[in-house]
Amino acid sequence: MKQVAVITGAASGIGRGMVERFAAEGMTVVLADIEEAPLAKLEQDLRANGANVLAVRTDVSNAEDVENLAVQTYNAYGAVHILCNNAGVVCSRPIWEHTIADWEWVLGVNLWGVIHGIRAFVPRMLSQETECHIVNTASILGLVRGPGAGIYMVSKHAVVALSETLADELVQSGSQIQVHVLCPGWVRTGILDSSRNRTDSESHHHNRNITDNRDVRAEMDAGMSPAEVADHVYNAMQSGIFYIHTHPEHKAGVQARMEDILK
Numbered sequence: 001m002k003q004v005a006v007i008t009g010a011a012s013g014i015g016r017g018m019v020e021r022f023a024a025e026g027m028t029v030v031l032a033d034i035e036e037a038p039l040a041k042l043e044q045d046l047r048a049n050g051a052n053v054l055a056v057r058t059d060v061s062n063a064e065d066v067e068n069l070a071v072q073t074y075n076a077y078g079a080v081h082i083l084c085n086n087a088g089v090v091c092s093r094p095i096w097e098h099t100i101a102d103w104e105w106v107l108g109v110n111l112w113g114v115i116h117g118i119r120a121f122v123p124r125m126l127s128q129e130t131e132c133h134i135v136n137t138a139s140i141l142g143l144v145r146g147p148g149a150g151i152y153m154v155s156k157h158a159v160v161a162l163s164e165t166l167a168d169e170l171v172q173s174g175s176q177i178q179v180h181v182l183c184p185g186w187v188r189t190g191i192l193d194s195s196r197n198r199t200d201s202e203s204h205h206h207n208r209n210i211t212d213n214r215d216v217r218a219e220m221d222a223g224m225s226p227a228e229v230a231d232h233v234y235n236a237m238q239s240g241i242f243y244i245h246t247h248p249e250h251k252a253g254v255q256a257r258m259e260d261i262l263k
């Protein structure tokens with residue numbers, strides 16, 4: 001049977017990298033994103049290249065949208081073998097200055113998006129009784145500490161914890177679903193302009209610190225390509241790796257944090 005992959009945040013950056021890699025592997029790919037125009041364009045371009053794809057406009061922070069994504073996917077293909085809960089946004093200010101709307105937006109996409117994905121897809125995957133993979137996109141910022149993007153760090157640490165629990169419980173239940181948590185460093189994507197997808201009343205000013213910071217822009221511009229991240233994800237699924245480290249140079253930060261905890 002042809003493998004079916006569902007990818008959220010599919011229209012840009014890392015999500016798009018995974019879409020292109022999986023399509024090149026001959027998989028059927030369901031593209032989910034909140035941004036309609038780039039989503040439709042990607043679907044059109046991939047189809048023109050002979051790929052089997054379906055785009056479903058989805059706001060991952062909305063449980064009904066994610067349920068609809070699952071319904072449309074299962075109606076079209078009857079199975080899902082790979083789910084990438086990848087959509088994410090960032091916003092940066094000192095943590096005490098963030099508004100409730102900031103917290104709701106970032107946690108809504110980065111954490112609730114993954115929760116909704118798990119709730120909509122895992123029960124359906126379990127009843128398939130086939131080998132499946134779930135790849136949750138966290139970040140190296142889900143494994144280390146540091147100032148500058150507090151809500152984002154909270155969301156990504158939570159995605160790591162959620163993935164660990166999910167993996168352990170699926171092993172305990174004897175299922176054939178493998179979980180992976182993707183923890184990249186800088187990748188060249190559109191994430192510094194995340195506010196393009198923010199619609200609440202505070203969307204006009206919230207992202208200024210991060211998007212206006214030239215050093216941050218320079219680090220991103222020097223980052224890894226999404227295609228290379230997609231290679232790491234593909235290889236991790238083949239070899240059963242849980243923590244996907246794309247930037248091994250950041251492991252020292254993880255070690256320092258762990259040693260600090262144990263002290």
Ligand SMILES: NC(=O)c1ccc[n+]([C@@H]2O[C@H](COP(=O)([O-])OP(=O)(O)OC[C@H]3O[C@@H](n4cnc5c(N)ncnc54)[C@H](O)[C@@H]3O)[C@@H](O)[C@H]2O)c1
Binds near residue numbers: 012188
């Ligand atoms: N770029 C990096 O350096 C980096 C590093 C570590 C982790 N990440 C993580 O990678 C993931 C992908 O981000 P990216 O860097 O490719 O950014 P990106 O902005 O290029 O892509 C994110 C995609 O998510 C979509 N999206 C935003 N809100 C959404 C919502 N509510 N529902 C559905 N889709 C939504 C956007 O439209 C966009 O297409 C995120 O979870 C991010 O936190 C990125």
